[in-house]
Amino acid sequence: MTMKKVLIIGGGGGGLILANHLDTNEYDVTVVDKSDQHFYQPWFLYVAFKGSKRKISKPIGELIKPGVNFVKDEISTINLDEKKAYGSRKGIYDYDYIAIATGTVPDPDVIPGLRQVYEEYGDYHTNVWNSEKLWSHVSKFKGGTIAIGQASPTCKCPPSLLEGAFLLEEHLRKVGLKDKTRIVFFTPFPRAYPAEPMNKVVEPMVRERGIEVMPFFDVDTIDVQNKTITSLEGDSLKYDLPIVVPPCRGTKIKIIPETVQDEDRFIKADKKYMKIAGYDDAFAIGDCNTLPTSKTGVTAHLEAMAVSEIIQGRYAEFNGRINCPFDTAYGKATFVIADYNNPVAPYPPTRVKHMMKMTMARIYWMTLMGTADPIFEQFFKFTRPEKLNKKYATSE
Amino acid sequence: MDTTKIIDSRGAACPGPITDLARAYRNSKVGDILELWATDKGVRADTQAWATKTGNEILDVKEDPEKIVVKIKINKR
Missing domain, CATH: 3.50.50.60 (FAD/NAD(P)-binding domain)
Incomplete structure (x- = not known):
């Protein structure tokens, strides 16, 4: 039996987390990106306002597990009906499943x-x-x-x-x-x-x-x-x-049919399964989609985890969870936590949360590989928005 | 002809429905009717404040078990 081909467009957080969570014994996984470098974007802030010189990029080739293919190429067109993506440098890619995770422009x-x-x-x-x-x-x-x-x-x-x-x-x-x-x-x-x-x-x-x-x-x-x-x-x-x-704006790539994109070129996908409107074999993950949630690393991460399960035939859905670290300066931070069913909790800033934000910056590369998954699972469990709202929200 | 545009922001908590409204405002023209669907309770006060600030008009606010629907007429653009 030939392996099913999974084509992932974009080597950012969403694309790499998806690639690293697919079983390469069962699926032929290819990541395509126009750049061969991956950047830890949350650190841009510390470069801009603290002059940080920390190295915040790594080659994509070092961030994928063995068995996942990486191709440096710029995709110009994706035809969802023909199940083909057209590269500017290396030709045509066909697929059984496609995940578009191209971020924003x-x-x-x-x-x-x-x-x-x-x-x-x-x-x-x-x-x-x-x-x-x-x-x-x-x-x-x-x-x-x-x-x-x-x-x-x-x-x-x-x-x-x-x-x-x-x-x-x-x-x-x-x-x-x-x-x-x-x-x-x-x-x-x-x-x-x-x-x-x-x-x-x-x-x-x-x-x-x-x-x-x-x-x-x-x-x-x-x-x-x-x-x-x-x-x-x-x-x-x-x-x-x-x-x-x-x-x-959304992706620069021309997508056929063009009706799957909104006026700002974001890709219309359903909010639980990230499926591109009208397609069962095409997904849009992270900042490039129209989900009613924040455009942030954690949503790309959780959407990618859900899509990896869906592609591998297991039930999973994204519940809209956001978990955005928020540096309030002077050594303190908080997190903006909510999901589709629960509003943002008024979670107060502390020094410990600042340490957590800084730790996240250090273990980021592990999160792409999936080795930090157990830590996240525990953290998400203990910081569920309904729990935080109960604890911190005062009655109006 | 005037058009009614539905903006579905159900489930959005952060940044919230006002993001989608402001986006739609940029692409709108005088006479357009925008219908904002939201589940975030803050949408009532926020759209009111937004309409006052921008000189547009809230025609109607309706709430059913699944959503809050705010109907807005664009008078100024």
């Missing part, structure tokens, strides 16, 4: 003026080089107004936006520039943190640290000459240093 061109700001100042979301660029501006900053935030609501990792403002404030205080600086955090959401229960936890810190918040600020244009950002809602903000995380 930053799109600074959708907002007038943003491309120039993005190229000059970088950001703390898109890649390590942009984070290094931003650190070169932050570390040389001498005072004035810093406008920091996300340009549009479509963005990865909801806590990271405010984490950036917190770490920036900590840095400025440390170098004695706090009194000469105004930090304005703009956000398209109604409050500093979008989910109300977590906002209640972090909002007092935002206030205490003198970070100004401009809510309902969805960037419309940036006037680079006059150093002014204007929002769709009609507000404007003058800056000396702009730190603007660009909007992101």
